[in-house]
Amino acid sequence: MIIAIDGPAASGKGTLGKRLAAHYGFRHLDTGLIYRAVGKAVLDRGGDLADEAAALEAARSLDPAHFDDPELKTQAAGEAASVVSAHPAVRAALLDFQRTFAAAPPGAVLDGRDIGTVICPDADVKIFVVAKPEVRAHRRALEARSRGEAADEGAILADILKRDERDKNRAAAPLKQAEDAVLLDNSYLDIEGGVRAAIDIVEAVRAGRRRV
Numbered sequence: 001m002i003i004a005i006d007g008p009a010a011s012g013k014g015t016l017g018k019r020l021a022a023h024y025g026f027r028h029l030d031t032g033l034i035y036r037a038v039g040k041a042v043l044d045r046g047g048d049l050a051d052e053a054a055a056l057e058a059a060r061s062l063d064p065a066h067f068d069d070p071e072l073k074t075q076a077a078g079e080a081a082s083v084v085s086a087h088p089a090v091r092a093a094l095l096d097f098q099r100t101f102a103a104a105p106p107g108a109v110l111d112g113r114d115i116g117t118v119i120c121p122d123a124d125v126k127i128f129v130v131a132k133p134e135v136r137a138h139r140r141a142l143e144a145r146s147r148g149e150a151a152d153e154g155a156i157l158a159d160i161l162k163r164d165e166r167d168k169n170r171a172a173a174p175l176k177q178a179e180d181a182v183l184l185d186n187s188y189l190d191i192e193g194g195v196r197a198a199i200d201i202v203e204a205v206r207a208g209r210r211r212v
Helices: 013-024 031-044 052-060 064-068 075-084 088-103 115-119 133-146 153-169 191-206
Strands: 002-006 027-030 108-111 125-130 182-185
Touching: 002 013, 002 115, 013 027, 013 108, 013 191, 027 031, 027 088, 031 052, 031 064, 031 075, 031 088, 031 108, 052 075, 052 088, 075 153, 088 108, 088 115, 108 115, 115 125, 125 191, 133 153, 182 191
Parallel strands: 002 108, 002 125, 027 108, 125 182
Antiparallel strands: none
16 A cells, blocks of 8 residues: 655654554655755755756765755755755656655555655555644744754744745646545644544545545
């Protein structure tokens, strides 16, 4: 089984995917980390994020062993990811990596911004996660502070709005809800409530009670 989790509610979504994968004994991939790793690699090399050739080179030399780098969770890495992910060549280079991961047994949960529409259009279950931008900004600020980082909630909100707008309007794999995805608004749900809601969606699909 492949479960695709998409949507603009980035903060907490990776945790949701990880918890959902653990519940079912599946493998988990936060695809946002892939693009964050590419963006960070470009910056580390002193390159320009808008330079598609530089971003493509970083994508082709990507090392999954670096996905645990705590710097990939920073706001700067998130902004870099949004820029490099807009390059069609970069998305194409990383397509096979993601699809291979999804196809491996016993099952997988992938979360990102184009899983149900581009990476795994035939996923068994698609969940589109949303939350109010102000809620997302507050959560992201709390996460940053928990890591000992300074966090300006207003600046984070501005970044979220800018990233959402850019991702919705990019030419390559724009952020949008797949027609067969189930909407999950976790604006007022804690992580436990979000996980429970996601499990309910998966179980409804498995039981054939809900078409997605």
